[in-house]
Structure formats: C-alpha cells, structure tokens
Amino acid sequence: MEITTLEKFYQETSALFPEGISKEIGHFNVFKTHDVVAKYRKKPTHEMPYNRRAYYKISLIGGRNKAEYADKVVDIEKNALLFATPKIPYHWLPQDDDQSGYFCIFTDEFLVHSKSGVVLDDLPIFQPGGVPIFQLTDEAAVDIDYIFRKMYKELSSDYAFKYDLLRNYVLELIHYGQKLQPATSLYPTHTASARVSSLFVELLERQFPIESPNQKLNLRTAKDYADRLAVHVNHLNKVLKENTGKTTTDIISSRIVQEAKILLKQTDWTISEIAYCLGFEQVAHFSNFFKKQTTFAPISFRA
Numbered sequence: 001m002e003i004t005t006l007e008k009f010y011q012e013t014s015a016l017f018p019e020g021i022s023k024e025i026g027h028f029n030v031f032k033t034h035d036v037v038a039k040y041r042k043k044p045t046h047e048m049p050y051n052r053r054a055y056y057k058i059s060l061i062g063g064r065n066k067a068e069y070a071d072k073v074v075d076i077e078k079n080a081l082l083f084a085t086p087k088i089p090y091h092w093l094p095q096d097d098d099q100s101g102y103f104c105i106f107t108d109e110f111l112v113h114s115k116s117g118v119v120l121d122d123l124p125i126f127q128p129g130g131v132p133i134f135q136l137t138d139e140a141a142v143d144i145d146y147i148f149r150k151m152y153k154e155l156s157s158d159y160a161f162k163y164d165l166l167r168n169y170v171l172e173l174i175h176y177g178q179k180l181q182p183a184t185s186l187y188p189t190h191t192a193s194a195r196v197s198s199l200f201v202e203l204l205e206r207q208f209p210i211e212s213p214n215q216k217l218n219l220r221t222a223k224d225y226a227d228r229l230a231v232h233v234n235h236l237n238k239v240l241k242e243n244t245g246k247t248t249t250d251i252i253s254s255r256i257v258q259e260a261k262i263l264l265k266q267t268d269w270t271i272s273e274i275a276y277c278l279g280f281e282q283v284a285h286f287s288n289f290f291k292k293q294t295t296f297a298p299i300s301f302r303a
Helices: 006-013 033-041 108-112 138-155 162-180 192-206 222-229 233-244 248-266 271-277 283-294 298-302
Strands: 028-032 056-062 065-069 072-076 079-084 090-094 100-106 133-135
Touching: 028 033, 028 138, 028 162, 033 056, 033 100, 056 138, 056 162, 065 079, 072 079, 072 133, 079 138, 079 162, 100 108, 100 138, 100 162, 108 162, 138 162, 192 222, 192 233, 192 248, 222 233, 222 248, 233 248, 248 271, 248 283, 248 298, 271 283, 271 298, 283 298
Parallel strands: none
Antiparallel strands: 028 100, 056 079, 056 100, 065 072, 065 090, 079 133
16 A cells, blocks of 8 residues: 655645745645645546555545545544544545535644644544544534634744644644543543553554555564563453453454455555465465454455
C-alpha cells in the first residue's frame, strides 16, 4: 500500500503550499472540502485514495459520505467530525455532489511547539481500536465550522504569531472530539493491571502498520509480549482478560487479522509476502489462520 506523504498530497490536490512555515515547526494547512473534491472530480477516477498518510488530519464533513476506517465502514448522512492518524488508513467516499466543510492536515512536529507539551499519540482521540468518526448535530456542526473558518482566515494573515494561534485551534478541535467520546475512553482506571494492559496495547500497535513486503512482525506470540513487558505470560493473560474480556492471543490475532484485511485489499503483494510479513513461515498456516478468523480464504477475501 502506498503511503501518502505531504508532497504527494499537494501533487494530488494541486493545492498551494502555505508560505512562511518552516520545517522547524512542522507542517499545517487547512482546506475547504468543496475545493479539493472539485479537483478530484476532474481526474479519471475521483475517489479519495485509500492510503496510509504521513500526517494527521481533522475533517468537518458535510454531506452524504461513506468512511472506511481500517476494516470498519461508517455511513455519514449529514455532518461528521473525523480524526485521522498516520497509524490507520481510511477511505473517504462522497455519496453525492453536495459536499461542504473543511479539513486541516498537520504533522506531530507542528504541536511539539505547543506550550501544552502535547504528544498526539497519547491523546484518547488517537488511541488504537476506536473509530474516531462522530456524527454531529446541526448545532455542533456550526460550532466546529466556526473554528475551521477562523483557521482558514488566520492562515493567510500576516500576524507574527499566527501558527501559535493555529495550534490552539487544532487543540480546540481535538478537545471537542474527545468530549464526544464515551467517558470510559477518556478516564481509564489507573490501576497496575490497567497500566500493563495499556503498555501491551501500545507495544502491539508499534508493530503496525506493515509498510513493506520485507517488514516482519517482531512480536508474534503472547510469550513474546510478556517477555518484552517483563511479566509472566499467565499474568499478562489474566490482566488482559480482566480489562478487555479477551485473552492475549485473541487480541493479537484480532489485530493481525485487521492488518491482513488491509494488506489483502489495498496492496498487490502476494499471499506469500503477506503471510511472511505477519509472521507465518508457511502460506498454508496463514490461510488456515485467516479462514478460522474470518471464514474466508485469503484469496477469496481479496477478490
């Protein structure tokens, strides 16, 4: 699967690179959705590309759309707020020509200069396992539209500290989204077992995405993770069962299946290459695993 870099994004959209922003403070830009969609419609195929992106993105979506986020599909009937992370690909499919809203793109370095010292991947909104697409009421859509309009106007200003102000707007959007999340996502129980669970999930997600046929999972079994976390495998299994209701092997298998689905659908890699990347020495073992988890053979799922 191809990775959409900032350079490729600007090539695909024919968008103008914002003046005055240096590599030292990361990258930020904001767009009107209608303008970008109009440019895609002039191409032979005007679907938004389903790629991993090398940047973060926050979108206010107005209009009927379908968002494919990892292996999940969300139908958007009117208004939605979408948060995208470089870790997980998504596909945005407009369902009609009446599209409105805004979106901004930025790198993690852009917020490093924020006085809050925020680390994007530590924020609940960007944690793995969720689907950070929120359907919005008309009132909420107006509130978020106002933030984006301030962003859009400020980007072209000559205010000396405009990027500090833009960082504040980005953080405002992030906090708005986090307020829309269930309380359990925002305030996890800070116990020793919850800490082990959190570290396990973080370690698991570090193994992904698989971006090259030559890349291979470093950690494959429950014992691999237990050893890395310096706990007994039985303890890790007990902790995860208490906190998630699933065993260590179940969680690992589920995440591998999720990645397998993405690679099968969105790359032209052979089944053998995908099996190797995901830690299977033989294609037959991968095929049996995938069929057990999904009821489909890999080649049937790809078709």
